Amino acid sequence: MALIVQKFGGTSVGTVDRIRNVAERIKKFRDRGDDVVVVVSAMSGETNRLIEMAYQIEDRPNAREYDVLLSTGEQVTIALLSMALNKLGVPARSYTGTQVHILTDSAHNKARILDIKEKNMRTDLEQGRVVVVAGFQGVDEQGDITTLGRGGSDTTAVALAAALNADECQIYTDVDGVYTTDPRVVPEARRLDKITFEEMLEMASLGSKVLQIRAVEFAGKYNVPLRVLSSFDEPDFDADGSGASGTLITYEEDEMEQALISGIAFNRDEAKLTILGVPDKPGVAYSILGPVGDANIEIDMIIQNISADGTTDFTFTIHRNDFESATAVLTRVSNELGAREVVGDDKIVKISLVGVGMRSHAGIASKMFKTLAEEGININMISTSEIKISVVVDEKYLELGVRTLHSAFGLEQKTS
Amino acid sequence: MALIVQKFGGTSVGTVDRIRNVAERIKKFRDRGDDVVVVVSAMSGETNRLIEMAYQIEDRPNAREYDVLLSTGEQVTIALLSMALNKLGVPARSYTGTQVHILTDSAHNKARILDIKEKNMRTDLEQGRVVVVAGFQGVDEQGDITTLGRGGSDTTAVALAAALNADECQIYTDVDGVYTTDPRVVPEARRLDKITFEEMLEMASLGSKVLQIRAVEFAGKYNVPLRVLSSFDEPDFDADGSGASGTLITYEEDEMEQALISGIAFNRDEAKLTILGVPDKPGVAYSILGPVGDANIEIDMIIQNISADGTTDFTFTIHRNDFESATAVLTRVSNELGAREVVGDDKIVKISLVGVGMRSHAGIASKMFKTLAEEGININMISTSEIKISVVVDEKYLELGVRTLHSAFGLEQKTS
Numbered sequence: 001m002a003l004i005v006q007k008f009g010g011t012s013v014g015t016v017d018r019i020r021n022v023a024e025r026i027k028k029f030r031d032r033g034d035d036v037v038v039v040v041s042a043m044s045g046e047t048n049r050l051i052e053m054a055y056q057i058e059d060r061p062n063a064r065e066y067d068v069l070l071s072t073g074e075q076v077t078i079a080l081l082s083m084a085l086n087k088l089g090v091p092a093r094s095y096t097g098t099q100v101h102i103l104t105d106s107a108h109n110k111a112r113i114l115d116i117k118e119k120n121m122r123t124d125l126e127q128g129r130v131v132v133v134a135g136f137q138g139v140d141e142q143g144d145i146t147t148l149g150r151g152g153s154d155t156t157a158v159a160l161a162a163a164l165n166a167d168e169c170q171i172y173t174d175v176d177g178v179y180t181t182d183p184r185v186v187p188e189a190r191r192l193d194k195i196t197f198e199e200m201l202e203m204a205s206l207g208s209k210v211l212q213i214r215a216v217e218f219a220g221k222y223n224v225p226l227r228v229l230s231s232f233d234e235p236d237f238d239a240d241g242s243g244a245s246g247t248l249i250t251y252e253e254d255e256m257e258q259a260l261i262s263g264i265a266f267n268r269d270e271a272k273l274t275i276l277g278v279p280d281k282p283g284v285a286y287s288i289l290g291p292v293g294d295a296n297i298e299i300d301m302i303i304q305n306i307s308a309d310g311t312t313d314f315t316f317t318i319h320r321n322d323f324e325s326a327t328a329v330l331t332r333v334s335n336e337l338g339a340r341e342v343v344g345d346d347k348i349v350k351i352s353l354v355g356v357g358m359r360s361h362a363g364i365a366s367k368m369f370k371t372l373a374e375e376g377i378n379i380n381m382i383s384t385s386e387i388k389i390s391v392v393v394d395e396k397y398l399e400l401g402v403r404t405l406h407s408a409f410g411l412e413q414k415t416s
Numbered sequence: 417m418a419l420i421v422q423k424f425g426g427t428s429v430g431t432v433d434r435i436r437n438v439a440e441r442i443k444k445f446r447d448r449g450d451d452v453v454v455v456v457s458a459m460s461g462e463t464n465r466l467i468e469m470a471y472q473i474e475d476r477p478n479a480r481e482y483d484v485l486l487s488t489g490e491q492v493t494i495a496l497l498s499m500a501l502n503k504l505g506v507p508a509r510s511y512t513g514t515q516v517h518i519l520t521d522s523a524h525n526k527a528r529i530l531d532i533k534e535k536n537m538r539t540d541l542e543q544g545r546v547v548v549v550a551g552f553q554g555v556d557e558q559g560d561i562t563t564l565g566r567g568g569s570d571t572t573a574v575a576l577a578a579a580l581n582a583d584e585c586q587i588y589t590d591v592d593g594v595y596t597t598d599p600r601v602v603p604e605a606r607r608l609d610k611i612t613f614e615e616m617l618e619m620a621s622l623g624s625k626v627l628q629i630r631a632v633e634f635a636g637k638y639n640v641p642l643r644v645l646s647s648f649d650e651p652d653f654d655a656d657g658s659g660a661s662g663t664l665i666t667y668e669e670d671e672m673e674q675a676l677i678s679g680i681a682f683n684r685d686e687a688k689l690t691i692l693g694v695p696d697k698p699g700v701a702y703s704i705l706g707p708v709g710d711a712n713i714e715i716d717m718i719i720q721n722i723s724a725d726g727t728t729d730f731t732f733t734i735h736r737n738d739f740e741s742a743t744a745v746l747t748r749v750s751n752e753l754g755a756r757e758v759v760g761d762d763k764i765v766k767i768s769l770v771g772v773g774m775r776s777h778a779g780i781a782s783k784m785f786k787t788l789a790e791e792g793i794n795i796n797m798i799s800t801s802e803i804k805i806s807v808v809v810d811e812k813y814l815e816l817g818v819r820t821l822h823s824a825f826g827l828e829q830k831t832s
Contacts, residue, residue: 016472053496056432062502068510069495072488079485080469086478094484098514099559143515 002167003035003125007135007157010044011174012231013077019043021231022172023084026130028235030090035125037164039135039157040081042073063108067137067147071097074134074153082132092130095120097137097145102156104138104146111138111146113155116163133160154215162222169224170246171211176230177247178203178210180411181264185402188412192262196252197226199262202354202388216249225250252356260357260364261409264402267350270300271323272315272381272392273330277340280312288314288333295329297322301350301383301390311340315381317392320346348380349398352390353405365389371408377401418583419451419541423551423573426460427590428647429493435459437647438588439500442546444651446506451541453580455551455573456497458489479524483553483563487513490550490569498548508546511536513553513561518572520554520562527554527562529571532579549576570631578638585635585642586662587627592646593663594619594626596827597680601818604828608678609661612668613642615678618770618804632665641666668772676773676780677825680818683766686716687739688731688797688808689746693756696728704730704749711745713738717766717799717806727756731797733808736762764796765814768806769821781805787824793817 006026013019022040029036041047050069054061061069078094085092100121104111121131135153138146148155154171161169176191178200183189195203197220204213210228219226229246278284285304292299300317318326323346330342358364368389372379377400381392393401406412422442429435438454445452457463466485470477477485494510501508516537520527537547551569554562564571570587577585592607594616599605611619613636620629626644635642645662694700701720708715716733734742739762750758774780784805788795793816797808809817822828 016469020473050492053432053492054499057436057496057499058503062499065495065498065502065510068498068512069492072491072495075488075491076466076469076485079481079488080473082481082484083470083473083478086481087474094481096484096561099561145512145515 001033003037003164004029005037005039005157005161005164005166005169006172007039007153007170008041008172008231009153009174010041010047012172013040013081014044016080018231019077019080020084023081023088023090025231025235026085027088027090028237030130032237037121037125037131037133037160037166038081039133039153039160040074040077041135041153042070043077046073046076064144067108067111067145070147071134071137071145074136078132078134082130085130085132090130091128092132093124094132094134096134097156098139098143100133100160102138102159104140104148106140106142106144106146108144108146110149111140113138113148113159116159118160118163121160121164148214152212152214154212155218158215158218158222158224158226161224162218166224168227169219170227170229171215172229172231173210174230174232175210175228176233176245177228178249179263181266181402181406185266185399186264186406186412188406190412192247194248194250195262196356197249198387199354199356200226200249202352202385203263203265211249219249220251223251260361261353261355261411262357263354263411264405264409265352265354266398266402268395268398269320270317270348270350270392271320271326271344271346272317272348273323273326273342273344274313274315275330275334275339275342276313277311278314278334278337279339280306280310284312284337285314287337288330289316291329291333292316292318292326295325297326297329301381301392303381303383317348317350317381345380347395348392349395350390350392351398351401351405352388353409354388356387358389359386367408368405371404372401375400375404377404417449419453419580420445421453421455421573421577421580421582421585422588423455423569423586424457424588424647425569425590426457426463428588429456429497430460432496434647435493435496436500439497439504439506441647441651442501443504443506444653446546448653453537453541453547453549453576453582454497455549455569455576456490456493457551457569458486459493462489462492480560483524483561486563487550487553487561490552494548494550498546501546501548506546507544508548509540510548510550512550513572514555514559516549516576518554518575520556520564522556522558522560522562524560524562526565527556529554529564529575532575534576534579537576537580568628568630570628571634574631574634574638574640574642577640578634582640585640587631587642587644588647589626589644590646590648591626591644592649592661593644594665595679597682597818597822601682601815602680602822602828604822606828608663610664610666611678612772613665614668614803615770615772616642616665618768618801619679619681627665635665636667639667676777677769677771677827678773679770679827680821680825681768681770682814682818683768684811684814685736686733686764686766686808687736687742687760687762688733688764689739689742689758689760690729690731691746691750691755691758692729693727694730694750694753695755696722696726700728700753701730703753704746705732707745707749708732708734708742711741713742713745717797717808719797719799733764733766733797761796763811764808765811766806766808767814767817767821768804769825770804772803774805775802783824784821787820788817791816791820793820 101117517533
């Protein structure tokens with residue numbers, strides 16, 4: 001019926017029993033007539049076991065050899081899953097990244113996929129076999145094994161789906177989809193049936209760790225319909241023919257539920273730094289942010305105010321772990337530039353409303369600010385994009401802020 | 417100074433600490449100026465862990481996938497050892513069987529090496545790198561991963577030594593060489609400095625499990641000097657310049673110690689079966705031994721006596737595990753052929769004197785028989801080859817027989 005790429009993460013294949021369950025799930029799709037390509041991660045715990053051994057040897061393990069080591073984790077899973085499928089009478093063949101020939105650049109530990117040879121996989125599919133591919137790994141032009149970095153199995157799945165022009169790429173995880181916000185904070189949080197790639201990117205980068213952000217970008221770029229679903233739920237072939245519920249990530253369509261807001265993302269580990277009274281002249285932004293970037297500190301939000309006296313203030317947010325080193329860099333820069341003062345706060349969080357619907361609707365921002373104000377929550381910083389409004393608030397207001405906004409925008413109710 | 421292939425087994429690389437020790441040993445050879453290619457097995461216990469998972473899934477795991485699974489064991493070791501070498505400032509690169517391109521046939525789980533591409537290894541050696549190769553594995557023409565069967569890492573090492581025309585292939589194990597006999601039976605057993613390939617083959621096939629027999633055959637065929645030595649002893653560069661003591665296995669040379677007997681091998685797990693009173697006619701041997709072979713029972717010694725009344729007796733030895741099934745086969749054959757009787761004994765052992773020296777010396781056999789007779793040890797069967805005399809005796813005489821012979825032939829003393 002369809003060509004489906006299914007990706008199972010480490011928890012879903014964490015034991016031999018679970019691998020057997022995955023095989024039985026795949027069999028149901030095969031029995032229905034689907035062609036199936038499966039991408040698997042290492043059994044949960046396995047990658048950490050390998051990493052520990054590497055760090056027993058070296059504080060900074062040789063990057064090439066680190067990839068040779070880590071790639072064995074997925075290789076074990078593809079072999080066991082293929083055995084389990086064959087045992088169920090479902091012909092299957094395993095492929096390492098090298099064997100598929102998932103060509104990547106040579107950036108060990110964080111390689112990027114350049115090309116995928118899909119010929120062998122096609123032949124297997126035509127002969128009725130399930131193709132089982134090791135996620136997270138590839139091979140460079142020299143024949144060296146590379147890995148895509150943690151969570152890279154999602155990227156492998158999407159890239160294979162794109163190369164094979166698959167009908168759907170299903171990412172099985174231990175959650176059953178993408179929620180309007182974190183259910184641990186808002187018990188009324190609701191699973192979304194659909195979400196757009198752009199919204200998903202905003203949700204992912206803002207701390208919804210369901211999918212690796214590169215995989216979403218990749219899926220968006222090649223227009224691969226992506227579905228997030230739980231490997232512990234039974235397949236539901238009645239729902240919409242996809243054999244699965246979960247959350248479907250696609251491009252915006254006319255019939256898509258046109259909620260103003262799809263979800264509320266938040267990030268707990270934020271800190272902000274402000275440099276006050278910087279003489280305002282061309283290039284000043286670079287002379288402040290350049291040294292921060294050079295210190296490998298990632299900057300998130302940036303706000304600049306021009307003040308009346310010919311000086312300017314810069315505020316930016318960073319990961320809380322980088323607070324001390326960023327303060328040191330900024331103090332040095334402040335002295336060089338003759339700025340007045342550096343002040344910081346590492347007890348802040350970011351809350352973001354995300355939704356393609358807000359593109360065409362004014363008033364979302366003001367409703368957000370009003371809602372927070374009514375609860376006495378002071379807003380430190382504001383940043384907006386076409387489909388997102390983020391505010392920085394004191395750490396203590398995180399739960400209150402998210403819950404109030406979730407309710408104010410009616411996210412617990414399904415829109416029709 | 418020299419090009420040396422060093423092979424380290426599972427015990428020698430059984431922990432991260434031991435891998436570090438192996439790296440330090442290799443560094444000593446590099447510091448001396450040797451070029452080194454290293455072959456490693458899976459960390460001890462790892463292969464069994466993988467096998468257990470496979471058998472949890474299937475009683476007869478898919479052969480192709482079994483190889484994909486098992487080959488990860490050695491891949492982990494090559495990565496960790498290469499990291500440890502790089503950490504010591506010794507540049508090193510790991511290679512899987514696929515990456516070297518150790519081409520094998522497609523007989524999964526017991527593949528044979530057909531060809532080795534040594535170009536990449538040469539380039540690395542020229543650039544001063546240690547080359548670290550995964551033992552036990554190869555790749556077939558379709559790009560599928562194969563394994564050589566258990567103990568196949570020895571074969572990998574010898575094959576690489578042959579392909580690279582190495583000066584010596586060193587097999588590191590948990591024993592420090594080949595002994596005149598098992599030191600657990602004869603405490604005076606002495607380590608041999610040298611032994612010939614032919615002697616080693618006889619010793620190995622007779623139960624001295626130091627080296628895989630295929631590796632010895634391979635080394636003999638390509639005239640690769642093979643050294644067995646302990647990975648727990650310090651390298652001894654003063655001994656003979658080889659950087660190692662242990663036992664050297666080479667072709668017979670003029671200057672080689674010309675002992676009559678090199679060692680005493682024995683095999684505890686023997687059984688014998690005799691079919692008595694078989695009508696003697698052409699083809700009778702085949703009609704008896706054919707069905708035994710068809711039942712996948714390996715036959716070791718065979719003796720036939722012609723008696724006066726036109727009938728003949730056949731006696732042969734087998735592995736003790738096969739005793740019952742062989743008895744059943746032989747009873748059926750006996751009825752078909754109209755033989756008188758089938759008798760068997762599964763409480764026997766085989767003791768063998770091995771030595772190239774016996775080729776040119778009469779009297780070895782008679783001295784052996786006399787020595788055993790003086791101790792009241794009855795000989796059940798005798799079999800001889802050019803460099804070996806084997807006798808079958810009652811199980812209870814094993815230790816007495818081996819000790820008495822060891823002493824009678826003066827094996828505890830080093831010949832000059």
